[in-house]
Amino acid sequence: MKINPINNINYKGHQSILKSVKRAAGEKFAQIDQIGEGTNIMLDFLGKAVVVPTTIMLVSKEDKEKKEYSALKNPVAAVMQLSMEAPILMLGSKFVEKLANENKLYKKGSRISYNERAAKEEFISIFNAACLDNPTMKKNGAELIEKLNKKGLSKSLKEELQELINNYGKNFKKPLNQALVNFDKTHKNLYHLQNRVCFAAAIILTPLLCKAEDYFFPKVMSLLGKKSQNSQKTQKRTFLSLHHFKTQATKGGLK
Amino acid sequence: MIKLVERKLNNFANSHFIKKHINKCIESDKFLTYTLLTTSVSKDVFAYALRVHNTMKNDEIPKDKKSFVAKMDAVTGITTAIVQMSTSILLANKKLQEGICKHLFSELKDDPKKFKQASSGFKTISTLVGATLIAKRIFVPMIASPIASFLENKHKQKGNLK
Numbered sequence: 510m511k512i513n514p515i516n517n518i519n520y521k522g523h524q525s526i527l528k529s530v531k532r533a534a535g536e537k538f539a540q541i542d543q544i545g546e547g548t549n550i551m552l553d554f555l556g557k558a559v560v561v562p563t564t565i566m567l568v569s570k571e572d573k574e575k576k577e578y579s580a581l582k583n584p585v586a587a588v589m590q591l592s593m594e595a596p597i598l599m600l601g602s603k604f605v606e607k608l609a610n611e612n613k614l615y616k617k618g619s620r621i622s623y624n625e626r627a628a629k630e631e632f633i634s635i636f637n638a639a640c641l642d643n644p645t646m647k648k649n650g651a652e653l654i655e656k657l658n659k660k661g662l663s664k665s666l667k668e669e670l671q672e673l674i675n676n677y678g679k680n681f682k683k684p685l686n687q688a689l690v691n692f693d694k695t696h697k698n699l700y701h702l703q704n705r706v707c708f709a710a711a712i713i714l715t716p717l718l719c720k721a722e723d724y725f726f727p728k729v730m731s732l733l734g735k736k737s738q739n740s741q742k743t744q745k746r747t748f749l750s751l752h753h754f755k756t757q758a759t760k761g762g763l764k
Numbered sequence: 765m766i767k768l769v770e771r772k773l774n775n776f777a778n779s780h781f782i783k784k785h786i787n788k789c790i791e792s793d794k795f796l797t798y799t800l801l802t803t804s805v806s807k808d809v810f811a812y813a814l815r816v817h818n819t820m821k822n823d824e825i826p827k828d829k830k831s832f833v834a835k836m837d838a839v840t841g842i843t844t845a846i847v848q849m850s851t852s853i854l855l856a857n858k859k860l861q862e863g864i865c866k867h868l869f870s871e872l873k874d875d876p877k878k879f880k881q882a883s884s885g886f887k888t889i890s891t892l893v894g895a896t897l898i899a900k901r902i903f904v905p906m907i908a909s910p911i912a913s914f915l916e917n918k919h920k921q922k923g924n925l926k
Contacts, residue, residue, distance in 0.1 A: 528871055531868065531870060532871040532872065535871055535878065535879070536872075536878070536882070538881075538883075539872070540885075544800065544888055544889070548800070549800055549803065549804045549896065552896040560898075560901040560902065564901065564902055613770050614773060615774075616774060616777075621777075621783045664881075697789075701786045702777055709776075712806070712810060715811055719818075
């Protein structure tokens with residue numbers, strides 16, 4: 510009987526783990542979709558809340574107290590910034606979507622369309638007609654349509670729908686593919702418009718946001734400062750009582 | 765008021781510039797990445813410019829300190845913009861990205877479509893992370909701090925001379 514050396518087994522194991530990790534990473538990166546202002550806001554938040562404090566704690570040569578204050582300052586500012594920027598993005602996007610779906614962003618003669626609801630309805634109506642023609646499509650597509658209604662169109666869902674159409678679309682293959690492409694294009698048009706509008710809104714509101722930050726930030730910091738002072742006092746008290754206990758103990762125990 | 769906003773938004777959404785811009789964002793990931801970086805940098809630069817303006821107008825800050833504080837903000841703002849943009853240009857380099865993706869997504873080589881999609885996603889994310897997380901939050905303070913101390917020393921020397 511031949512026994513593989515342990516190192517060889519480990520090496521093969523590592524290789525297969527690495528391969529599967531690489532494949533999974535590749536699949537994840539291939540599915541990346543909808544990169545916009547939200548990504549920017551999240552990265553900015555992570556930078557301020559995690560990267561800056563970590564860098565300060567690791568690199569800064571200031572004394573511990575100053576270092577801790579500087580490290581704490583940034584996450585507080587990050588949370589405040591996020592709490593102001595995220596609502597602008599969310600509410601602004603909703604507002605633009607509402608206008609687009611009510612056809613209020615339509616201009617006669619314009620080639621670009623933002624009405625995602627209309628594009629989706631057009632696709633679903635052709636899809637339903639195709640399902641009447643082909644029951645297999647209805648059976649296989651029900652889950653995808655449910656997903657579409659719940660979560661909206663995504664890169665992976667578009668690929669799944671395309672595969673379904675190409676396999677079972679029959680006579681409806683061409684109009685269905687056309688409607689799907691149109692739906693996807695409208696979805697992206699609206700998404701990028703929402704991002705640009707929210708960016709413009711954030712720029713316009715910057716003076717207000719700065720003022721709000723200047724007003725709230727010192728208050729939050731002084732509140733946190735008071736809390737940390739209180740906790741330091743408590744720590745001191747514990748230390749004193751321990752010290753007291755020790756002294757008493759060396760003198761023959763507490764009475 | 766809402767009618768006015770609606771009309772303005774309609775004009776904005778159907779303007780030649782926005783239509784062209786949106787089409788480019790959909791067609792090219794590189795363009796989308798640079799757009800996002802530009803929006804991020806411009807928000808920072810605008811905020812710093814506003815701070816400089818507010819400092820200059822703030823009468824509570826003593827006159828001799830005013831220009832120093834304003835200079836500091838201006839230096840940080842300019843450094844942020846330059847460092848972020850240059851990092852993103854460096855990270856988006858075609859040869860560098862191709863080299864990393866070839867190594868990172870070697871398991872997807874049998875599926876060229878997926879490999880291309882993964883490479884494109886990686887390029888966008890790595891450029892944004894590099895510029896917004898690493899350059900802005902680590903490199904900028906490292907560069908801006910010596911400039912700040914240099915300016916501070918110069919300011920102190922001037923004060924001593926006077």
